[in-house]
Amino acid sequence: MGAPHHLLVLCTLLLLGAGAQKDKGCARWCPVNSICIDANSCRCNSGFTPENITSVLESCDDINECGPPLSISCGKYADCQNTHGGYYCMCSLGYELESGGRNFSHPQNNTCKATASMMPATLGSAVPTNIPRLPVTMDPDGPQPAQDTTVCPCQSSVSKDEKPTCVCPPGFRCTPEGPKQCTDVDECATGQHACHNSTVCINTQGSYKCRCLPGWKPLPGFRNGPKNTICQEVIFPGWNPPPGIPIKSLLRFYDEVQGLSRDFKPQVAEQTITKLVEAMDGLLAAPGEIQDLTPEDQYLVATWLLSNVEHTLRSLAQALPEGSFTYTSRAGTELSLVVKEEGSGNITLGQSYARVLLDWAVATGHNASYAVVGVLSSQYMTELLANTSLVLEPEKLLQLTEAHERPIRGARATLLSAINSVFVSNADTDKLASPVTFAFSHQPEEPGTELVCAFWKRDGSGGGHWATEGCRKRGSGQNSTTCQCDHLSSFAVLMAHYQVEDWKQSLITKVGLSVSLVCLLLCILTFLLVRPIQSSRTTVHLHLCICLFVGSAIFLAGVENKGGQVGLRCRLVAALLHYFFLAAFCWMSLEGVELYFLVVRVFQGQGLPKRWQYLLGYGVPLVIVGISAATNSEGYGHAAHCWLDPRRGFLWSFLGPLTFVILCNAVIFVVTVWKLTRKFSEINPDMKKLRKARVVTITAVAQLFVLGCTWGFGLFLFSPESWHNTVLAYVFTVLNCLQGTFLYVLHCLLNKKVREEYRKWAYALTGNKYSEFASSTASSSQQTRALRPSESGM
Numbered sequence: 001m002g003a004p005h006h007l008l009v010l011c012t013l014l015l016l017g018a019g020a021q022k023d024k025g026c027a028r029w030c031p032v033n034s035i036c037i038d039a040n041s042c043r044c045n046s047g048f049t050p051e052n053i054t055s056v057l058e059s060c061d062d063i064n065e066c067g068p069p070l071s072i073s074c075g076k077y078a079d080c081q082n083t084h085g086g087y088y089c090m091c092s093l094g095y096e097l098e099s100g101g102r103n104f105s106h107p108q109n110n111t112c113k114a115t116a117s118m119m120p121a122t123l124g125s126a127v128p129t130n131i132p133r134l135p136v137t138m139d140p141d142g143p144q145p146a147q148d149t150t151v152c153p154c155q156s157s158v159s160k161d162e163k164p165t166c167v168c169p170p171g172f173r174c175t176p177e178g179p180k181q182c183t184d185v186d187e188c189a190t191g192q193h194a195c196h197n198s199t200v201c202i203n204t205q206g207s208y209k210c211r212c213l214p215g216w217k218p219l220p221g222f223r224n225g226p227k228n229t230i231c232q233e234v235i236f237p238g239w240n241p242p243p244g245i246p247i248k249s250l251l252r253f254y255d256e257v258q259g260l261s262r263d264f265k266p267q268v269a270e271q272t273i274t275k276l277v278e279a280m281d282g283l284l285a286a287p288g289e290i291q292d293l294t295p296e297d298q299y300l301v302a303t304w305l306l307s308n309v310e311h312t313l314r315s316l317a318q319a320l321p322e323g324s325f326t327y328t329s330r331a332g333t334e335l336s337l338v339v340k341e342e343g344s345g346n347i348t349l350g351q352s353y354a355r356v357l358l359d360w361a362v363a364t365g366h367n368a369s370y371a372v373v374g375v376l377s378s379q380y381m382t383e384l385l386a387n388t389s390l391v392l393e394p395e396k397l398l399q400l401t402e403a404h405e406r407p408i409r410g411a412r413a414t415l416l417s418a419i420n421s422v423f424v425s426n427a428d429t430d431k432l433a434s435p436v437t438f439a440f441s442h443q444p445e446e447p448g449t450e451l452v453c454a455f456w457k458r459d460g461s462g463g464g465h466w467a468t469e470g471c472r473k474r475g476s477g478q479n480s481t482t483c484q485c486d487h488l489s490s491f492a493v494l495m496a497h498y499q500v501e502d503w504k505q506s507l508i509t510k511v512g513l514s515v516s517l518v519c520l521l522l523c524i525l526t527f528l529l530v531r532p533i534q535s536s537r538t539t540v541h542l543h544l545c546i547c548l549f550v551g552s553a554i555f556l557a558g559v560e561n562k563g564g565q566v567g568l569r570c571r572l573v574a575a576l577l578h579y580f581f582l583a584a585f586c587w588m589s590l591e592g593v594e595l596y597f598l599v600v601r602v603f604q605g606q607g608l609p610k611r612w613q614y615l616l617g618y619g620v621p622l623v624i625v626g627i628s629a630a631t632n633s634e635g636y637g638h639a640a641h642c643w644l645d646p647r648r649g650f651l652w653s654f655l656g657p658l659t660f661v662i663l664c665n666a667v668i669f670v671v672t673v674w675k676l677t678r679k680f681s682e683i684n685p686d687m688k689k690l691r692k693a694r695v696v697t698i699t700a701v702a703q704l705f706v707l708g709c710t711w712g713f714g715l716f717l718f719s720p721e722s723w724h725n726t727v728l729a730y731v732f733t734v735l736n737c738l739q740g741t742f743l744y745v746l747h748c749l750l751n752k753k754v755r756e757e758y759r760k761w762a763y764a765l766t767g768n769k770y771s772e773f774a775s776s777t778a779s780s781s782q783q784t785r786a787l788r789p790s791e792s793g794m
Contacts (some may be wrong), residue, residue, distance in 0.1 A: 214265020512737020
């Protein structure tokens with residue numbers, strides 16, 4: 001039938017058709033042995049099935065008109081012979097057409113008659129064609145045999161006083177009474193067979209077969225049917241206990257599986273398979289427990305579940321009768337199985353989530369004849385693997401780098417399709433001789449993303465991740481993607497957004513943050529060593545700079561997640577960043593409280609005690625981070641960066657307190673400005689205190705503006721890439737780098753007392769004598785020149 005050539009042509013057309021554009025009037029992907037109907041369908045030629053095809057995965061397969069169930073009749077004494085796309089009839093052994101021809105097409109053309117050396121034989125009792133024709137001598141004294149028996153071929157030369165000796169082919173015997181006929185020997189009934197006790201003997205014309213008992217399968221290296229066949233009973237494979245995750249739903253599922261194993265019998269394999277699928281749905285649908293596990297534990301459960309379910313279905317399917325089996329659970333999980341013996345050519349297996357096209361040689365392997373092909377599609381499994389990282393193969397990274405002309409830091413992947421586990425009876429599927437083609441239905445993708453054909457790859461720790469090695473996308477359209485892989489596993493279609501590294505922004509960040517860290521360190525030293533400025537406000541400024549210094553150092557060293565795996569290091573970095581940046585804003589809120597005591601409640605106190613400052617500045621962010629980690633620990637870290645995961649609203653554990661602090665300080669500043677305006681309008685205002693309050697207010701407002709704007713733009717740093725988000729990310733980078741410089745200028749360089757201390761330190765370092773009188777005189781002179789215009793104006 002030309003199966004290898006047929007497969008090669010079909011695969012070539014699949015590769016061309018998946019990416020080719022369709023003509024307006026005719027489909028260019030029509031397979032061989034078909035004609036085009038329109039742009040979306042083709043019709044198979046006569047003698048091929050199915051009649052119409054509408055998918056690139058389908059093929060026109062030859063109809064075996066002569067195979068069971070027999071649909072073609074050639075008439076008496078004639079046999080049907082199948083051809084590629086048709087059939088013909090020919091006379092049985094010992095018969096020939098009256099016309100002398102070799103074959104005919106219709107029963108009405110049947111003129112088969114016995115040859116001169118053979119009597120007629122029926123279709124059911126004809127001697128097999130592989131038995132050589134022997135010379136025949138008829139017994140002249142015996143009656144003519146009936147037309148439904150085979151004439152005994154006897155020796156052609158006999159002596160006058162001896163009766164002819166009958167010579168029958170192997171598997172036949174000559175009847176002792178006349179007429180001399182060769183009849184089949186029933187080796188199974190007479191016990192003359194050599195079948196193993198694990199098989200059942202089935203008699204055939206001239207021979208017999210040894211087939212496995214129902215619910216049994218051939219041992220590796222044996223085929224089902226030959227006389228040396230040895231079989232073993234299909235058993236329920238053993239499951240290892242869950243991977244050290246003692247949650248009730250998982251242990252309850254494991255107990256259900258053990259119960260199915262104890263009660264399993266090959267006769268109830270179909271019911272056992274359906275119960276296993278229902279039990280898996282019940283585990284994945286259990287509210288809370290599975291979803292509350294850490295991502296690492298979820299990946300362990302998913303890997304354990306996928307590998308064991310696949311192995312069990314592969315084994316139990318061999319106890320099913322030959323044919324197809326489909327099952328859809330109440331939760332929407334779909335299972336499709338095909339069990340076939342002595343298969344060849346291509347097989348297409350489909351359901352609503354996925355369609356598979358493969359060669360039967362892939363399913364059977366090298367030493368088996370009993371083939372199983374199955375697809376298990378689960379939507380519940382997508383929730384378990386929703387946040388899994390995608391590891392790109394080196395070739396793919398190189399292609400993306402060349403396309404974007406910039407390095408790729410990683411990829412954010414989103415599951416669009418169900419998890420489709422594809423398995424065959426051949427367990428060695430890591431590297432297939434011929435690729436397998438898939439078509440997966442999925443949700444529509446977002447603009448600016450790429451659809452990726454990925455598979456679940458197990459790692460050394462028992463978990464896993466999505467990978468792309470050995471899989472290629474051949475085409476996509478109308479919410480369906482065609483993939484081709486050289487191995488089998490659990491597959492899915494992912495929507496990937498690649499994070500392209502911007503070397504300019506990276507350089508600005510590294511240089512700017514380094515400068516900012518130096519300025520923050522100078523601020524910390526200044527607030528600690530300059531005694532004339534020591535006050536409650538200085539304490540607030542000191543701890544604000546300490547929090548920003550530690551947070552910026554951690555951000556510079558560890559915010560990038562280069563490996564793509566969200567491990568303990570990445571989660572720790574994200575939690576520390578969360579804590580120190582929250583602490584910085586809490587200390588900034590204390591700046592507003594100090595301002596409130598200075599202006600609004602003037603002369604009524606010196607502000608909050610230090611123990612309350614420490615409690616609010618470091619205790620409140622600790623409580624927020626603790627609650628966030630307890631409720632959603634997997635929210636810390638992301639595949640691309642070690643920061644808060646924006647999914648499930650976890651980013652609000654930072655945005656909420658930040659917004660609250662900014663709004664509270666804004667209200668305090670508005671009230672402060674209003675109070676200052678009223679006091680300046682009084683008849684005899686205390687100008688010294690008012691000027692001090694005004695300076696404090698201006699610096700606090702400027703500080704709030706810079707820090708608030710910085711993190712306002714920072715919200716766009718981890719957003720999907722677009723031109724406006726890129727601009728905002730650059731603004732955040734510049735402002736973040738200027739934070740330390742701004743605070744140093746605002747609180748140190750513009751402060752007169754700090755400048756005086758700097759002069760003392762400078763003179764001390766250079767060895768010169770510092771004169772306070774000269775410095776104060778110069779300062780007074782500058783102030784006098786600055787005040788004269790205003791005095792003259794008055």
